[in-house]
Structure formats: C-alpha cells, structure tokens
Amino acid sequence: MERKIIKAFEDSIEVKKRFAKDNTALIAEVSKLIADAFSEGRKLLLFGNGGSACDASHIAAEFVNRFKKDRPGLPAIALNTDTAVLTSISNDYDYSEIFARQVKTLGQAGDLVLAISTSGGSKNILKAVDAAKKKGIKTIAFTGQKGDKFAAKCDYAFVVASEDTPRIQETHITLAHIICQMVEEILFEAPRKR
Secondary structure (H helix, E strand, O other): OHHHHHHHHHHHHHHHHHHHHHHHHHHHHHHHHHHHHHHOOOOEEEEEOOHHHHHHHHHHHHHHOOOOOOOOOOOEEEOOOOHHHHHHHHHHOOHHHHHHHHHHHHOOOOOEEEEEEOOOOOHHHHHHHHHHHHOOOEEEEEEEOOOHHHHHHOOEEEEEOOOOHHHHHHHHHHHHHHHHHHHHHHHHOOOOOO
C-alpha cells in the first residue's frame, strides 16, 4: 500500500512538472489578462461540474476574499453555487443551459469566463462558452488531454496532458492557486525602489 501511495504522489508531481514546463508563458499571460480585467472593473465568471464545480467555487473564494495578501476583494462569481438558479434553469429549460443562461444574464463584454471540464465534453460547459463568445467575453479553459474540441473553442486553453481525472484536477487547482498568486502580485505588489 505504501508503494501505491508514493506512486500516486510521484504521478501527480510528474504531470504538474510537465504542465508547468509547457505552460509557463500562458500562465503569465492569463494572469495579466485577469488582473487587467479586475483593474478595469470587470468580473470573472467561473463554472464546472462535479469536482470542477468545487474548483470553480474555490477559485472564486480566493479572489473574492483573499489568497496570500490582505487586499480588497476581486469580483469573481462561481455560477455553479446557486441551487435555486441551477434547478430552475434545468427544470424550465434544460440542464445543458444552466451556465449559458447565467452567462447571458450576468456577463458583459470585457468580463472573463473560466470554464473547467476535465473531459472537455460537458454540454453545459460548451454551451456556456458559446454564449460567452456571442457576448464578447473572452474564455479560458481548464481541461484534460481529451478536451481538444473544448480547448479549441476558447481564447486561452490550459490542457493537462493526462487522461487520469484526479491528476488533471490536482493540476487544475495548483494552476488556479498560481494564477491567484500572480494576479495578487500584479495588482497589489508595492513597486520596488531602485
């Protein structure tokens, strides 16, 4: 059993190391994009299903409350958290509309969408990305190796080169934490004296 535990950690570390090597420049670019949106009074809309829904809520909390710095809150909304909204949309329309309807209602040009799907095949995620595009909202994808079609729909895509859902999700939350840290540093780091 101990060997299996060590192997799980090693696999997670290896996936993250490969991901970091391949995505460092994109992480910096997206961190600046999010920081710029916040500084212009825009918001970040996040969503996902299952574990990815939890990640969306977690990331939103890091921005609205704080990550590492005591600072003003940043406008991030997880669209998977309001059960009345989710159940009314799925009841009156269809479950595939739960995020698209909210993006159409809450999103404005200049906002950003962060859509999380390990498989990249969730209809409700794909429809929401399409809705965002129609409103002039830039889209960021967090997905796994099988999420090519989803990634291609988005303006910015982080694809974890793995088909193992736990390893993909572990990489996504590490990525999110790093983006939160970079955004805080961009917006709230005191300029250094020369």
